[in-house]
Amino acid sequence: MRQRRLRIVAAATVAALIALAGCSSNSGTPGSSGGNGGPAEITFWQSQFEPYQQKWFKTYVDKFNASQTDVKVKYQVVPGDTWQQKLKAAQAAGTQPDVATTNYGGIPAGVANGQFAELDGMLPDKAWSDIKENVSGFVQVGGKHYAYPMLVEPSTVLYYRTDLAKAAGLDPNTPPKTWDELLTWAEKLTKGTVKGMSIASVAPDLGWSSWGLQYNACGHLPINDDWSAANAKDPCYTKLFEFYQTLFQKGWIPQQPKVGYPDATPYGQGQVAMMANGSWAVGQLKQSFPAMIKNTAVAPFPSVDGDPSKPTATLGGWTLTVDAKSKHKEAAAKFIEYLLAGDPAIMADFFRQSGFSKYTVRTSVDQALASDPAATADPFMKIISDKVVATGKAEPAYPFDISLAFATAIESVMKGKSDIPAATQKASDAIDRVIKQQRLKGTAPKG
Known part of the structure; x- marks a missing residue:
């Protein structure tokens, strides 16, 4: 992928x-x-x-x-x-x-x-x-x-250190179920040089890694089903923007990550206590950081409202x-x-x-x-298979330009360069331009 x-x-x-x-x-x-x-x-x-x-x-x-x-x-x-x-x-x-x-x-x-x-x-x-x-x-x-x-x-799974969770007074057997609970965990797990978690924070990575969370927040992606117009200004996306914004501006995630979202190295090296990453990170941890396995647990990435039936991964x-x-x-x-x-x-x-x-x-x-x-x-297979794969959605088939436009808005809000209304308006305008320039209206594939 x-x-x-x-x-x-x-x-x-x-x-x-x-x-x-x-x-x-x-x-x-x-x-x-x-x-x-x-x-x-x-x-x-x-x-x-x-x-x-x-x-x-x-x-x-x-x-x-x-x-x-x-x-x-x-x-x-x-x-x-x-x-x-x-x-x-x-x-x-x-x-x-x-x-x-x-x-x-x-x-x-x-x-x-x-x-x-x-x-x-x-x-x-x-x-x-x-x-x-x-x-x-x-x-x-x-x-x-x-x-x-x-x-x-799956594009998005939550990995977390059970030993650090215990040390922070958190129950490793009860991982966070909502975005608000995850923010609480991120805050409590940020200690000294160890950040609470890692997650995508630049537009090219956000463009695809946030698809599942976009579905989770709104039940749709930021374009109409028939690809005729942008749908990036739906108010339900507000919680998504605020979630990323809080993680970054509170300093609970790395401010200048040295690797991209798919790379589990910061977690494997103990630089972060939790990690949002795809299922492929399991292979990297087993191969490159085997000592970390005994202190690692996985869970479905939390839902905006705690509903486990909603997708959080594509x-x-x-x-x-x-x-x-x-x-x-x-x-x-x-x-x-x-x-x-x-x-x-x-x-x-x-x-x-x-x-x-x-x-x-x-x-x-x-x-x-x-x-x-x-x-x-x-230790990971059944949870990911039963609780992540089972609710996963297909990746969108539209051009990545659309995903990048929305991801640019997320990054802009995340890093304090724009407020949500301005960012989503800019994303909406960019998506509408892509639709017009690439003649996407009415071309969405039908199952």
């Missing part, structure tokens, strides 16, 4: 065209059969993630290839910072992959551009019914499926899609069914390898993990 947000679309080069044409398939075209009645050959591009993910993908690509003789998958890892450049170059050359990793937010635009094949009818009905209800819509446009989901990563994550121009769509779908929608043990192994820092989208995989001693012993 966070890699996707950092990608920059670069211009394609002749060298990239030549390299991709030579490596994407034996014949230089996607889905080559290899001739002589051999297996359908499909290419699979995976965006580069953590090292364990490349190992996991390769293991199961090899197992799939060995398990049958109808389809052969050619697997390629593409660095995230060159993904868009290489994909565009391959599309221009007609050598795009048959199957590719695609983030949820990219699906509506891809469908609008005719990039993805519809998967209904190519995967069994039980594959679709296995997807969790609040995730099912993430891979649909107009009621049709264009991707199969792999995982979700769910980013990855899917597999089939290219609309693939010559072997059914073969590509067969691979996706094997890897993501088949034996629950395959995906259970992925989540085990992730250190349970990412979360399943399938009921059957949940059931498989329920009998896995490693999963049941994990």
Whole structure:
């Protein structure tokens, strides 16, 4: 999720065209059969993630290839910072992959551009019914499926030091449920050089990390459902602005953070007593700061009014899609069914390898993990899965310019550069300009 947000679309080069044409398939075209009645050959591009993910993908690509003789998958890892450049170059050359990793937010635009094949009818009905209800819509446009989901990563989870909570007279078994209670915790946990908590405080990070809290405060994002006009001035956002403002102006969070929101280092190094971060921080803590685990607890990020059914996190994550121009769509779908929608043990192994820092989208995989001693012993997995993922919302599909406009307003109020009415008016005007300039009115995807 966070890699996707950092990608920059670069211009394609002749060298990239030549390299991709030579490596994407034996014949230089996607889905080559290899001739002589051999297996359908499909290419699979995976965006580069953590090292364990490349190992996991390769293991199961090899197992799939060995398990049958109808389809052969050619697997390629593409660095995230060159993904868009290489994909565009391959599309221009007609050598795009048959199957590719695609983030949820990219699906509506891809469908609008005719990039993805519809998967209904190519995967069994039980594959679709296995997807969790609040995730099912993430891979649909107009009621049709264009991707199969792999995982979700909640954007916002509350991590806190149980030892410091006890020392401050707080009950670590009863974490804060409301924003007001969280502010009280932040105040009491600010001691000497240790700040009460860390949370996003610059617009680029606020732009995406606050989506869940925007939903929590108002039940909607700062744009109308049909993307026809801004909705940033709704009074219900007042509490959201005041929440961030209080944290910053009281000095309960770092005033000049050295790392971005997704980085758990300040918490791991003991510089802050609580942390708002995504579920991926679990993996970073386990790998880089294992001594911190015994004194760390997680909880759903508090709700504005204490209602635990309201979302506080959006769910980013990855899917597999089939290219609309693939010559072997059914073969590509067969691979996706094997890897993501088949034996629950395959995906259970992925989540085990992730250190349970990412979360399943399938009921059957949940059931498989329920009998896995490693999963049941994990101190964080069940809470995040049951109490954060279960209420999470999809990331918005509109251009990030809209998110950045609203986030700029939050930062402005947070740091005392503007009052709330002026900031929200400026955000509203900026969002309306984006709608007009990018002709967004009426283009919101329908589930």
